[in-house]
Amino acid sequence: MKYILLLFFVFVSLFGYSQKKVLQTKFTSDNITIDGKLNESIWQATPEATDFIMFQPDNGKPIPENRKTIVKVLYDNDAIYIGALLYDDEPDKIRKEITQRDSFGASDVFGVFINGFNDGQQDFQFFVNAADGQGDCITTDTNGEDYSWDAIWKSKAIITDFGWVVEMRIPYAALRFSGEKKQTWGLNFFRDIKRDRHKYTWNFIDSKIETFTQQTGVLQGIENIKPPTRLFLLPYSSFYLNANKYQKTLGTLKGGLDIKYGINDAFTLDAILIPDFGQTKFDNQILNLGPFEQQFNENRPFFTEGTDLFSKGDLVYSRRIGGRPSRGPKTADNEIIIENPSNVELINALKVSGRTKDGLGIGILNAVTKKTNATVENSVTKETRTEEVEPLTNYNVLVLDQRFRKNSAISFINTNVTRNGDFRDANVSAIVWDLNTKKNTYNLSGDIKYSYVNDVTDKKGLYSTLNLGETSGKYRYNVGADLVTKDFDNNDLGINFRTNYYSTYGGASYRILNPTTLFTSFRVSSNMFSQFHKETGKLQGNSFSVFVNMENKKNHSYGFDLNASPFESYDYYEARTENRFLITPRSLGGYFYISTNYNNKFALDINSSVTKLSEFARNSFEIGIGPRYRFNDKFSMNINFNYFRQNNDKGFIDKIDTDTNPSTPPSIIFANRNTVTYSNTLYGKYSLNSRMNFNMEVRQYWSYAENKNFLYLKDDGRLADYQNYTANKNSSFSSWNLDLSYSWWFAPGSEISILYRNSAANFDEIINKDFNKNVTNLLNNDALNHTFSISVKYFIDYNSIKSKF
Incomplete structure (x- = not known):
C-alpha cells in the first residue's frame, strides 16, 4: 500500500502541481465585518482553496492534515474579501511577535498575492501576521519585493482553539486590473509556520524554476466591477526643534502635501509638494580613504x-x-x-x-x-x-x-x-x-548605455554588458563580459566608479532542492573574474572564490568562503592621476559566518574574515558579533559589534610638485599605514500593539589610519621610500547617531511620529587611541546636535469622501 501512495505522490508532484489551480469567487451584497470571525453566512457557501504545498524547505511536499489551510474569496462593488482558516494542532505554540508594519519578526504569517492582469509580471502582495500586524509589497521577478510600497486595506487576525483566522478587505483602489466585464486574476496564497520555518503556497511554486510571479493560480468569477477613481491625498505637518552649543533652540514648522492619482487602470501619478524628509533615517558615514x-x-x-x-x-x-x-x-x-x-x-x-x-x-x-x-x-x-x-x-x-x-x-x-x-x-x-x-x-541579459556630457568640452562614452546563464535545476552557471570606454559618465543622475576597462566573468553553483538527512538547504558556488585596462590591456583586477552556505535541521545557518587574487594587478584609480597606476599584490583570504535560529529567544550572529597579501606583514582581518534577545512578543534588542584592522596598507595621501618645469610630473605620495575601525550598533523595539511602536537605533563609529612611513609612486607602479615628506596626514573619523522614535498608525494610512535624534561627527589628524575617551569626547563635542520633531500625516481617500456625500 505504501508503494501505491508513493507512486501517487510522485504522479501528483510531476503532473498535478504543474497545473494552475483555479478558485471561484462569489459576489456578496452582505456587509462583511472585518473581525476575524468569518461568521457571515455567505462565507459558508463560498468555494475553498485548499491542499497547500510546501515551498520551503521540502519543495513539493503536501501540507500535513494538522496544519491544513482553507481560504475563501468574496467580492462586492468596492473590494475583495479574503477569509483564511489556518489550522494548527498546537495553537499555544503559534509565534506572534508584535512588530511594526512590514516587519514580521518571529511570527506566523498569511499572505495573498494578486495580479489583476494575470500576466505573470507583477504581484501585489498583502500579509497579516498572527499578532495582527500588516505588511504589503509589490513583487517582480527582476527586482524582488518592494516593501516601501504601502496600500490602505483592512485586516484582522485572531488566535482560536484550532489555530488562527485571518480576515482581509482589500479595496480595488489598492489593486490594478482592467475594465473588462469578466475578470481573470492571477492568485496565490502563502503561509509561513514560523516555529518550523516551513513555507507553503496554494499553487505550487517550483523552486527549480527561477520565477515566482509566473507560478500563480487563477481567480475566476469576478464580473461587472469597475476600477475606482484612485485619488489619494496625504497632507502633513511637522514641527522641529534644533539645538547645539552654537545655536539656540530654534523651532521650525513645515507643511506639505503628497498626491497619488490613478490616471487610468494601469498608470499612477505620484507627486510631492514642499517635501519634508526631516525624519528620514540617518546615513552611516565612514572614514573613506579610497578614490571613490x-x-x-x-x-x-x-x-x-x-x-x-x-x-x-x-x-x-x-x-x-x-x-x-x-x-x-x-x-x-x-x-x-x-x-x-x-x-x-x-x-x-x-x-x-x-x-x-x-x-x-x-x-x-x-x-x-x-x-x-x-x-x-x-x-x-x-x-x-x-x-x-x-x-x-x-x-x-x-x-x-x-x-x-x-x-x-x-x-x-x-x-x-x-x-x-x-x-x-x-x-x-x-x-x-x-x-x-x-x-x-536559460537567461540572456545585457545592456548598451551611451552617455553624453555637455561641459567645457563635450564627452561621450559607452558601457555594455552581456550575460548568459542557466537559471533552473540543481546545477546552474553563468558567463559574461563588460566593456566600458574612458569617457562614459552617468554620475549626474547615476553613480559609476570605474571606466576604461573590459572584463570577463563566470560562475557555477550546485544546490539541493529538498532537505537531506543533515541539511534543510545547501549551496556551493564558485566565481571567477578578470578585468583589463582597455587601452593597455594590463590586468586591473582578478579573483577566484568558492562559497558554501547551509542550514541544518535546527535552522542554524553556516557558511564560509575561500577567495584569491592569484596575479598582481594594475590599479588605475588609487593614484588619482590620469594614466598612472599602482601595482597591487596577490592575495589569499577567507570568510565564515554562523547565524543561529532567530526563532529562539536568544540568537547569535558571528562572522569573521582574514586576508593575506603577498607583501611582508601586509594583511587584514575582521570580526563581527551580533547577539539578539527577544524578551517577549513586545520587546526585543540586538547589538552588533564589529572590529576591522588592516596592517601595512598602502594608500594615496598627497600629490606634490617636485619641479617648476611643467613637463616634470608631480610626485604621488602614498603612506604605509595601519587602519583600525570600530563599528557598534544597538537596535531596540517595544510594540504596544501592531500599530503603536517605540524604536531605538544607536550607531557608534570610529576609524583611524595611522601612517608609519611615506612612499612615492614610481613610473613602473611600484612604491619606494620617500624621506622628505613631513606633513601629518593621519586620519581619524568618529561619528555618533542616536534615534528614539514613536509611531502610531491612528487611522488607515495616517500616522503620528515623534523623533528625538542626537548626532555628532568629528575628523582629526591627531589620533587618540583610547576608545573610551574617543567616544566620551565625541559625546561632549560642542557640535553635538539635538533634534526633536513631531510629524502628523493624514490619509484622505477621494472615494471615502464621495461615499459620504
Missing part, C-alpha cells in the same frame, strides 16, 4: 516606493537629487568660505508609472531642485559675497519596458539633467534586455 565617493542608501519614501521601473539599467542613483552642489565656490586671495551648503533643496518631484495590459511599462520621474549659493568672506575687509554653486536644476528619467511571453523584457531608459546657466548638462540613454526561454531554464 561613499554611496549611501536611499531612505526618502518618495524615491524608494514603486521604483522597479526606474531601476532598469542601474542608471539612477536618486541621492543625486537634492545631493551635494555640482560645484564648489572659487576663492581669491584673502577670501574664506563661511557658508557652503552640503545639500541642495528639493522643490518638488513627481513620477508616473504603470504597465498596460499588453505588457508595456512606462515610467516618468521628474524633480526640480533649488538654486543654491555659497557665502565667501574677505578676511581683510570682512565684506561678503555669494557665489552660485548649483543653479535651478531639472532631473528627468524616462523608462519604456516592454515585456513579452510573461518572462522577458526589452527596455529603453533615458536620464537627463539640465542645469540653468553655464553649468554642465548630461544625458544618458540605454537599451536593456532580459530574455528567458519559455520554461525559464
Whole structure:
C-alpha cells in the first residue's frame, strides 16, 4: 500500500502541481465585518482553496492534515474579501511577535498575492501576521519585493482553539486590473509556520524554476466591477526643534502635501509638494580613504516606493537629487568660505508609472531642485559675497519596458539633467534586455548605455554588458563580459566608479532542492573574474572564490568562503592621476559566518574574515558579533559589534610638485599605514500593539589610519621610500547617531511620529587611541546636535469622501 501512495505522490508532484489551480469567487451584497470571525453566512457557501504545498524547505511536499489551510474569496462593488482558516494542532505554540508594519519578526504569517492582469509580471502582495500586524509589497521577478510600497486595506487576525483566522478587505483602489466585464486574476496564497520555518503556497511554486510571479493560480468569477477613481491625498505637518552649543533652540514648522492619482487602470501619478524628509533615517558615514565617493542608501519614501521601473539599467542613483552642489565656490586671495551648503533643496518631484495590459511599462520621474549659493568672506575687509554653486536644476528619467511571453523584457531608459546657466548638462540613454526561454531554464541579459556630457568640452562614452546563464535545476552557471570606454559618465543622475576597462566573468553553483538527512538547504558556488585596462590591456583586477552556505535541521545557518587574487594587478584609480597606476599584490583570504535560529529567544550572529597579501606583514582581518534577545512578543534588542584592522596598507595621501618645469610630473605620495575601525550598533523595539511602536537605533563609529612611513609612486607602479615628506596626514573619523522614535498608525494610512535624534561627527589628524575617551569626547563635542520633531500625516481617500456625500 505504501508503494501505491508513493507512486501517487510522485504522479501528483510531476503532473498535478504543474497545473494552475483555479478558485471561484462569489459576489456578496452582505456587509462583511472585518473581525476575524468569518461568521457571515455567505462565507459558508463560498468555494475553498485548499491542499497547500510546501515551498520551503521540502519543495513539493503536501501540507500535513494538522496544519491544513482553507481560504475563501468574496467580492462586492468596492473590494475583495479574503477569509483564511489556518489550522494548527498546537495553537499555544503559534509565534506572534508584535512588530511594526512590514516587519514580521518571529511570527506566523498569511499572505495573498494578486495580479489583476494575470500576466505573470507583477504581484501585489498583502500579509497579516498572527499578532495582527500588516505588511504589503509589490513583487517582480527582476527586482524582488518592494516593501516601501504601502496600500490602505483592512485586516484582522485572531488566535482560536484550532489555530488562527485571518480576515482581509482589500479595496480595488489598492489593486490594478482592467475594465473588462469578466475578470481573470492571477492568485496565490502563502503561509509561513514560523516555529518550523516551513513555507507553503496554494499553487505550487517550483523552486527549480527561477520565477515566482509566473507560478500563480487563477481567480475566476469576478464580473461587472469597475476600477475606482484612485485619488489619494496625504497632507502633513511637522514641527522641529534644533539645538547645539552654537545655536539656540530654534523651532521650525513645515507643511506639505503628497498626491497619488490613478490616471487610468494601469498608470499612477505620484507627486510631492514642499517635501519634508526631516525624519528620514540617518546615513552611516565612514572614514573613506579610497578614490571613490561613499554611496549611501536611499531612505526618502518618495524615491524608494514603486521604483522597479526606474531601476532598469542601474542608471539612477536618486541621492543625486537634492545631493551635494555640482560645484564648489572659487576663492581669491584673502577670501574664506563661511557658508557652503552640503545639500541642495528639493522643490518638488513627481513620477508616473504603470504597465498596460499588453505588457508595456512606462515610467516618468521628474524633480526640480533649488538654486543654491555659497557665502565667501574677505578676511581683510570682512565684506561678503555669494557665489552660485548649483543653479535651478531639472532631473528627468524616462523608462519604456516592454515585456513579452510573461518572462522577458526589452527596455529603453533615458536620464537627463539640465542645469540653468553655464553649468554642465548630461544625458544618458540605454537599451536593456532580459530574455528567458519559455520554461525559464536559460537567461540572456545585457545592456548598451551611451552617455553624453555637455561641459567645457563635450564627452561621450559607452558601457555594455552581456550575460548568459542557466537559471533552473540543481546545477546552474553563468558567463559574461563588460566593456566600458574612458569617457562614459552617468554620475549626474547615476553613480559609476570605474571606466576604461573590459572584463570577463563566470560562475557555477550546485544546490539541493529538498532537505537531506543533515541539511534543510545547501549551496556551493564558485566565481571567477578578470578585468583589463582597455587601452593597455594590463590586468586591473582578478579573483577566484568558492562559497558554501547551509542550514541544518535546527535552522542554524553556516557558511564560509575561500577567495584569491592569484596575479598582481594594475590599479588605475588609487593614484588619482590620469594614466598612472599602482601595482597591487596577490592575495589569499577567507570568510565564515554562523547565524543561529532567530526563532529562539536568544540568537547569535558571528562572522569573521582574514586576508593575506603577498607583501611582508601586509594583511587584514575582521570580526563581527551580533547577539539578539527577544524578551517577549513586545520587546526585543540586538547589538552588533564589529572590529576591522588592516596592517601595512598602502594608500594615496598627497600629490606634490617636485619641479617648476611643467613637463616634470608631480610626485604621488602614498603612506604605509595601519587602519583600525570600530563599528557598534544597538537596535531596540517595544510594540504596544501592531500599530503603536517605540524604536531605538544607536550607531557608534570610529576609524583611524595611522601612517608609519611615506612612499612615492614610481613610473613602473611600484612604491619606494620617500624621506622628505613631513606633513601629518593621519586620519581619524568618529561619528555618533542616536534615534528614539514613536509611531502610531491612528487611522488607515495616517500616522503620528515623534523623533528625538542626537548626532555628532568629528575628523582629526591627531589620533587618540583610547576608545573610551574617543567616544566620551565625541559625546561632549560642542557640535553635538539635538533634534526633536513631531510629524502628523493624514490619509484622505477621494472615494471615502464621495461615499459620504
